[in-house]
Amino acid sequence: MSRFPFPRYPNGWFQVAYSDELAPSGVLPIHYFGKHMVLFRTEAGVATALDAYCPHLGAHLGYGGTVKGDCIKCPFHAWKYDTTGACVEVPYATHIPPKAKVKPWHLKEVNGLILLWNHGEGAPPQWDIDAIEEYGNAEWTPYERRRWKIKTHNQEMAENAVDSAHFHYVHGTVEQPKTVAEVKGHVLHVKSETKMRTPMGKVTGTVESISQGFGYALTRFTGIVETLLVASTTPIDDDYVDVRFSFTVKKLANGDVTSTVGAAFIREIDRQLGQDIPIWENKIYVAPPMVCDGDGPIGLFRRWSKQFYPASAE
Ligand code: FES
Ligand SMILES: [Fe+2]
Structure with missing residues (x-):
């Protein structure tokens, strides 16, 4: 039984990494909200979070997955997923199974943090996190x-x-x-x-x-x-x-x-x-x-x- 009389995972924005932990083409496995996810940054610099497991045969994209352009390539059989989680390439097949998709998460990068939106009922972000003037300001020390x-x-x-x-x-x-x-x-x-x-x-x-x-x-x-x-x-x-x-x-x-x-x-x-x-x-x-x-x-x-x-x- 839970120690708390309310759900374990509240709705909101939550930090999952610092921006500088994820270089362009970087890949990080993360585990929050009781779920395994993969965080990656496209070659163009867009941070993305997807559910971790490849729908093909279940490899964790965060362990050995590699970034190609704006996609992450599965380490097991090289299926590629874009930032929406859609499979866009199966290198050895003529047809991509239409249901090959991993769940994407809403991400926001601000103030040196990578934040992920969690919502118990799957609703999109309900508020924003603003940039603060102290961050990246020469009058203030780095974090x-x-x-x-x-x-x-x-x-x-x-x-x-x-x-x-x-x-x-x-x-x-x-x-x-x-x-x-x-x-x-x-x-x-x-x-x-x-x-x-x-x-x-x-x-x-x-x-x-x-x-x-x-x-x-x-x-x-x-x-x-x-x-x-x-x-x-x-x-x-x-x-x-x-x-x-x-x-x-x-x-x-x-x-x-x-x-x-x-x-x-x-x-x-x-x-x-x-x-x-x-x-x-x-x-x-x-x-x-x-x-x-x-x-x-x-x-x-x-x-x-x-x-x-x-x-x-x-
Ligand atoms: S398990 Fe990912 S491509 Fe096969
Ligand atoms: Fe205290």
């Missing part, structure tokens, strides 16, 4: 990346942002932050003011996060130094999620200070996540939760969450 595999659910991790009481008790922030949350369609906007203990003493800062569904969130921190965290959480299977944090720091006039302060800040977030993990991995989901007046906007968060599951999940 510093961190990655974890955690035994939890996207919704549980996302709830952390509105759980203002835990920041003090789990993470040791000096005070409980004041949290204001607002919902607009698929976007959850949370703003907090926080005091953190840092190597430079107590620092007051703001934390502003914009979650677009459960897969992708931008968190901007001010205080020590301006930092942007692009946080992505992608369900792998019934138990685990793949978490990638990409940090970029606004450069200060002194490059050494940028890297020292940036590194200290990233260590702090790293430390905080390390504190959350054992809680997430072992907790249960309480519905309805027994909240008190000092808690953050957990009810608002849970109402917002429902839209990412099929209506039939109610």
